[in-house]
Amino acid sequence: MANIAFCSKTHMFTTQGPRIYGEGMSMRSMSTLTRADLADAINRKVGLSRAESLSLVEAILDLMGGSLAAGSNVKISGFGTFLLRDKAQRVGRNPKTGVEVPITPRRVMTFRASQLLKDRVAKGE
Numbered sequence: 001m002a003n004i005a006f007c008s009k010t011h012m013f014t015t016q017g018p019r020i021y022g023e024g025m026s027m028r029s030m031s032t033l034t035r036a037d038l039a040d041a042i043n044r045k046v047g048l049s050r051a052e053s054l055s056l057v058e059a060i061l062d063l064m065g066g067s068l069a070a071g072s073n074v075k076i077s078g079f080g081t082f083l084l085r086d087k088a089q090r091v092g093r094n095p096k097t098g099v100e101v102p103i104t105p106r107r108v109m110t111f112r113a114s115q116l117l118k119d120r121v122a123k124g125e
Contacts, residue, residue: 035061068109080113 035057042053064074064082074082085108092103113121 078114078116080111080117083110083112084108085110 035054038057039050039053042048042056043050046053048056067074068082068084071084073084087106087108089105090103092101093099094101
């Protein structure tokens with residue numbers, strides 16, 4: 001679980017206590033934040049039941065996904081923006097054979113982190 005309270009280059013303090021990175025470990029080897037982790041954090045900080053917390057997380061993610069599916073960008077102040085881009089048809093090339101292949105037009109989603117989030121990541125907060 002990602003219950004990080006403090007993080008530096010060599011030490012990470014979690015709710016389970018301090019953990020020091022061993023030889024060959026990096027900050028990239030930390031675990032992934034999941035829906036359950038988000039619900040657990042809401043449960044602890046807001047006081048909602050686990051079921052209510054999970055429902056809240058699901059509702060937020062459903063709203064974001066629905067907005068993106070409908071063609072709207074999603075901006076979360078201080079965090080970042082999920083942007084939709086329409087890519088035109090183009091000609092690609094099979095690297096093995098060199099044969100040209102048409103790549104169909106499509107809509108892609110990108111994420112652009114806010115400057116605040118970029119700064120926090122750079123500092124390791």
